[in-house]
Amino acid sequence: MVVFLLTACGASVSAGPDAVVAGxxxxxxxxxxVAPGVPVENLTPPGAEPHDLELSPIDAASVRDARLVLLLGQGFQPQLEDAAGEGDNVLHLLxxxxxxxxxxGDPHVWLDPVRYAKIVERIGEALDAEQAASRLVARLQELDADYHEGLATCERHExxxxxxxxxxxxxxxxxEQIPITGLSPEAEPQPADLARVVDLxxxxxVTTIYYETLVxxxxxxxxARETGAETAVLDPIEGLTPAEIANGEDYFTRMRANLRALEEGLGCH
Ligand SMILES: [Zn+2]
Incomplete structure (x- = not known):
């Protein structure tokens, strides 16, 4: 009886066979x-950091049942990749x-609008929504042009x-990126790494040290304290915070906020 209830409960809360599930x-x-009206479930909760996402049993059921599972692959979210396997419904975007x-080995390809546009096209194909995908691609090309223009003449480039x-x-x-920690945001820098960055x-x-929103x-x-530089947010857009969602922010508003932060910190004009 208990087993039956658990099974029934699990079945009723998975996102279901029409859903698109995204990492x-x-x-x-x-x-x-690209597919308005299609239910899309994001497995990473708002405000959480997606590296090393842990799946609940309900999430695992959603992944199994979904019409399409979108994941980056190559170890960005290992538990999701294990749960999804090589099923016909799984799209490994990298x-x-x-x-x-x-x-x-940097997985953060979506921060380049040109590569993100290729991901959009691939998702559009998988959802039979090529026209909507090309409209989104056009917006990404405009964003890319604004980045080229905004960052064309800057006093610094680090x-x-x-x-x-x-x-x-x-x-x-x-x-030129000068990272303080590694590819995963939880990595703790060694004192020698910190000293090297402070010297650089x-x-x-350099007048601005960038940090991100979710960590x-x-x-x-x-x-910043050791060098007299200021800090500013540069968002890797791995997830929106609840406050950002409440403000109606999305990929484009965050990318444009990043562009403004870069123009200011790098002295672009
Ligand atoms: Zn990351």
Whole structure:
């Protein structure tokens, strides 16, 4: 009897066979934009950080039952990748979107609007929504043009970041990323790494240390204090906070906020 109840309960709360299930915000946003009306479930809760997402049994049922599972792959969310396996309903975007991947293992491809546009196209194909996908791609091309224009003439080009998430953004617009910690935001910097970053900040005249919204700014603040630099938010757009959602923010508003933060911190004009 208990077993029956648990099973019935699990079945009734999975997102269901019509749903698209996405590992984290940028994939969920793309699906929502290209296929309005299709139920989209983001497995990473608002305000949570998607690296090393842990799935509940309900999430695992949603992944199993979904019409389409969108995940980045290559170890960005290992538990989701294990649960999804190689099922027919699973789309591994790093492997199938025709992206030109950097060799450093950085998964944060969506921070480059050009590569994110390829992900959008791939999701559009999978959902039979190519026309809506091309409208979203056009908005991304406009965003890319604004980045090129906004970052064309700057006094500095180094971005010191608390989380090594901006290699694709840096490559797209001629910036140099100086990360304080590693590819996963939870990594703790060693004292020698901190000392190296502090030296670089002094040497290059960096004025702004960037930190992100979903993890503590403590490390960025330490570097800022030791160098006299200021701190500012550079959002890796891995998820929106509840406050951002309440303000109607989305990928585009966060990308444009990042552009303003870069223009200010790098002295662009
Ligand atoms: Zn990240």
């Amino acid at each position: 984290f915000y940028p994939l969920a946003f793309a699906a929502e934009e 492997d199938t979107a025709g992206l030109d991947l950097l060799p450093n 971005i010191v970041t608390s989380h090594e998430a901006f290699a694709y953004l840096a490559q797209g617009y001629g910036l 900040v002094d040497e290059r005249g 503590s700014p403590r490390i960025a603040e330490t570097v």
